Each structure stands twice: as C-alpha cells, then as structure tokens.
Amino acid sequence: MQRQKMIGVSKLVKCYNGRKVLNTIDLEVGKGECFCLLGPNGAGKTTIVKIITGFERPDSGRIEVLGRDVGACSQYLKGRINIIPQQPTLDPFLTIAENLVFYGMLQKIPGRVLRVQIDKLLELFSLSQIRNQVTFHASGGEVQRLLVARAFLKPGDILFMDEPTSGIDILFKNRLWSIFNDMKRDGLTIFLNTHDLNEAEVLSDRIAFLFNGRILAVDTPQNLKRSIDAGQATLNDVFRKMGVEDAGDNLA
Amino acid sequence: MRAIIWREIRLHYSKAYWLVSNFMPPFFYLLFFGYLFSAVFQKVAFENRNISYLHFFIPGLIVMQSFLTLPYALSLVNLDRRVKIIDMIHMTATSFHEYFSGRMISIQVLALVKAMILWVVAVSMMHMISAGVAGIVIALVVFVISTFIWFCVGFILGLVIKTEDARDIVMQFLALPLTFLSNIYYPVMTAPGLLKYAIAANPLTHATNLIRPALLNCPTAEYIGKNYISFLVLLAYFIVSGILALVMVRQWSAKKG
Numbered sequence A: 001m002q003r004q005k006m007i008g009v010s011k012l013v014k015c016y017n018g019r020k021v022l023n024t025i026d027l028e029v030g031k032g033e034c035f036c037l038l039g040p041n042g043a044g045k046t047t048i049v050k051i052i053t054g055f056e057r058p059d060s061g062r063i064e065v066l067g068r069d070v071g072a073c074s075q076y077l078k079g080r081i082n083i084i085p086q087q088p089t090l091d092p093f094l095t096i097a098e099n100l101v102f103y104g105m106l107q108k109i110p111g112r113v114l115r116v117q118i119d120k121l122l123e124l125f126s127l128s129q130i131r132n133q134v135t136f137h138a139s140g141g142e143v144q145r146l147l148v149a150r151a152f153l154k155p156g157d158i159l160f161m162d163e164p165t166s167g168i169d170i171l172f173k174n175r176l177w178s179i180f181n182d183m184k185r186d187g188l189t190i191f192l193n194t195h196d197l198n199e200a201e202v203l204s205d206r207i208a209f210l211f212n213g214r215i216l217a218v219d220t221p222q223n224l225k226r227s228i229d230a231g232q233a234t235l236n237d238v239f240r241k242m243g244v245e246d247a248g249d250n251l252a
Numbered sequence B: 001m002r003a004i005i006w007r008e009i010r011l012h013y014s015k016a017y018w019l020v021s022n023f024m025p026p027f028f029y030l031l032f033f034g035y036l037f038s039a040v041f042q043k044v045a046f047e048n049r050n051i052s053y054l055h056f057f058i059p060g061l062i063v064m065q066s067f068l069t070l071p072y073a074l075s076l077v078n079l080d081r082r083v084k085i086i087d088m089i090h091m092t093a094t095s096f097h098e099y100f101s102g103r104m105i106s107i108q109v110l111a112l113v114k115a116m117i118l119w120v121v122a123v124s125m126m127h128m129i130s131a132g133v134a135g136i137v138i139a140l141v142v143f144v145i146s147t148f149i150w151f152c153v154g155f156i157l158g159l160v161i162k163t164e165d166a167r168d169i170v171m172q173f174l175a176l177p178l179t180f181l182s183n184i185y186y187p188v189m190t191a192p193g194l195l196k197y198a199i200a201a202n203p204l205t206h207a208t209n210l211i212r213p214a215l216l217n218c219p220t221a222e223y224i225g226k227n228y229i230s231f232l233v234l235l236a237y238f239i240v241s242g243i244l245a246l247v248m249v250r251q252w253s254a255k256k257g
Helices: A045-052 A074-078 A096-106 A111-124 A140-151 A170-185 A197-203 A221-226 A235-241 B002-013 B016-040 B053-067 B069-082 B085-090 B096-125 B133-160 B164-180 B195-201 B203-215 B220-255
Strands: A005-016 A019-030 A034-038 A060-065 A081-084 A158-162 A189-194 A206-211 A214-219 B043-046 B049-052
Touching: A005 A045, A005 A189, A019 A045, A019 A189, A019 A214, A034 A045, A034 A197, A045 A060, A045 A158, A045 A189, A081 A140, A096 A111, A096 A140, A096 B002, A096 B085, A111 A140, A140 A158, A140 A170, A170 A189, A170 A197, A189 A197, A197 A235, A206 A221, A206 A235, A214 A221, A221 A235, B002 B016, B002 B096, B016 B053, B016 B096, B043 B053, B049 B053, B053 B069, B053 B096, B053 B133, B053 B164, B053 B203, B069 B085, B069 B096, B069 B133, B069 B164, B085 B096, B096 B133, B096 B220, B133 B203, B133 B220, B203 B220
Parallel strands: A034 A189, A034 A206, A081 A158, A158 A189
Antiparallel strands: A005 A019, A005 A060, A206 A214, B043 B049
C-alpha cells in the first residue's frame, strides 16, 4: 500500500558562492517511514534539512512538507515538525530543566502539560540527576541528550534529526535507537541525517547515499547491500562500490 | 513573548549579583560624581536661575538610564545570536516579532525601574524640587520614547554585529562618546565648533532638554515654547528607529523561515 507523502523534494538546487552544493535532488518520504540521508561531511545533508525545514531557501526546486509548500507556510509547519539540530541551540546560562521550560514556552505548550512532560523526558533521557545543572557545565553527551529530549516536548508529525547521536556513548546510543524505533512504530515520520553507518542501518527504512550534492542511490538497506553482493556486503562496501573511495573513510 | 520575559527574569532579575551590578552604578554616579562635583561647581545657570549642580545632574542621570538600554540590548541580542538562541527561536512557534517585543518590554521595564528609584532617592534624600504631575507625566513619556529609540539601535546593532571585538569597538566608539556629546553632564549652549552640531543631532540632548525642565518644575507655557523642537526631533528619531527595527525584524523573520 502506498504511504501518505509527508515530504516531497523535487529538482532541488542550492549554490553557495557559485558552487553547487545540492544538484537536482529528488526525494520523497512517506508517513511512518525513517528516511536516512547518508553521506560524508560536507556532502550537503545539513543544507537539505535546513531547506526542507524552511531555514534556508533553495535556488530552485519544489519542497513540500505535509502537502504544503515550505516557503509559503513555514509558521504552520513549525507547529507540526520537531528538529534535533546538528549544532547545540541551547541557552548555556540556563539549567538543563530551564532549557526545556524555555523551549516549551517558546512552543506555547501549556504550563501543566509542560511540567509533566519535562519530568518524563528528563527521566527517559537520564537527565534527572543533573536537571539543576547549568547547561554550560554539561558534557557534550549530556548536551546532545538534552537536544534530543527537547525535540520530544511537543508532539509532531515529522522529526528531523541531524547527527542526533554524535558525542553520545555507545550504551546510550543503543537506548536512543530503541526510543527512535518505538516512536517510528507509533507512526512518527523520521528524517535522519547521519554519517554513522550503524545508525543508518539500525534506524532506516530507506537510505539515500548523498555525495557532492547528488543522490547516488536510494533504497532499503537490504536492497542496497544485495545490489552488490548477496552475501556479506556492508553499507560501506556499497558506498565504495559507487566509486566514492575517499568518502568511505569519512563514514563511521 | 512570555518565554522571552520568563528567561530574562530567570537569568537576570532573580540573581542578586546581577541586581546589584545593574542598580548600583546609577547611585555611584549620583554619589561619587554628582555629589562630589556639586561641591566644586556649586551653582549652574539653568532657565534664568541658578541651581545646584546636583539638581542639574539628576535629570541627566535619569536620561542616561534610558540610553543604557543601547549597550544592554546590543549585548543581549548579540549574545543570543552568537549562542544560536535566535536560531532556536526560529525553530519554534514563537515569532521573531515576539522576541523583539519580549526583549523590549523586559529592558524598558528595567530602565524605568532604575530611573524611578533614582528619582525617589533624589526627591526624598537630596531635597530635589519635586515636579508637578504634568512634569512627571511628560518626563515619563519622554523617557519611554528615549528608551525605545536606544533599544532599537541596540537591537539592530546586536543583530548586525558578528563578533565580540566588533561589539566592543561599537561600545567604545559609539556609546561612550554619545554621553559626552550631550547635555547630560553639563550645559552645552557654548559648545565649540563642530561639536555643537554633533550635540544638536544627539537624541540624548533632546531627551535631556525635555526631561530636565519637566522634573525641575518649569512653568508649562515657557516649557512648551522652548522645547517643542526637541520633542519633534525625538519623535522623528522614535519613528525612524522603530521603522528600521521593524524592517530588521521582518528581514530576520524571512531569512530564517
């Protein structure tokens, strides 16, 4: 059965200083799907997310999210999507819990709901013990967990994650992957940017290989691996097989 | 907007060290500058009478509280830009217009409270001539207008300036000279050469022109006759700075979705 289209990108082009960083990108993401953009640093993954979420404008192309043109109704879409950004966007002088309160208030979540939700998320992401710690003094992993927790403060239809587990230790990474998979089972659509091959394989329904601003292939992880070898091929092998030898070293 | 004001209260207004560092300097100026200076220059000619330097200085010090919204807004907005709080706001249901309004309200209230405390201290402890109701209302309106102008300038600069170095340069080369190129500290009728024009173009001069006689209880007819030009100039600055700030807010709203 055809899934409902949540994200549609058609013929997207973006240039910076005359250099094409995204070259005729086409992609579609269906409801409840985890779609992964896999590529080395500088491939253009973050730029795609910024354009889809309305933070940047494309030079040309059409971008639809939840059936609406992104440029025309970004305020409406902000209420329906959640983002885990690559770079921390937290107030370093507020405490861990206060950062969640601040974000919840910016999202206009009613006070009582917000308090309950914050307690739940601090517990879920093992941040309860340091809830009153100033964020400036938090470790990289704690900051990343806070960013992930923050994205779940309000319900949304699509979750955009840009390198969501960078700086997080392997134990907690496994726990996060399990949380993301649970969310996916509950019908959440996930758009994941990563250069972590394991993460892509564990979470994604489909993977798009992005290199030098072009999508080289899009398919399920199984089909991608099967396309080069029915046996023991890995995603890294797939990437190398596509002629992206040096990029393979940038993928973890 | 509620979120912006809440954060301001959490970060600043609820911290003792911040309150002390914000509320004490005006009193240092009052005591260590105004009071001591009045011992040297006992009388200053003002509106056909001689008044004490302290009486002359206090309305200027009140105007200065409105001016301090410039460095304050500049620092806070610039910090929000650099630590990506503004990027975060763009990700949420809060608009950039609300960010502007929230910042403006919290900073204006702070300036107003500082000015009111100064005035109460001046009236109760330093035998300041108490102004009439009309004078206080005029001073209040002018103070709010002046605060708005400087807030807008600080807000715009905070968004435009990209580095801490550039911010410090602006503070040193814009904020500091502006207070000297006005009549906050001294009468400027006889200012030399080109400085005269710089002083005449400075909104601080016009805010002081309006607030000083209002708080020193000058007769109404005489006040209006002498100061309506200052009011018009200040109004022009108010409109221009407001328009520029709104253009900036619109640009930043559009820029980040």
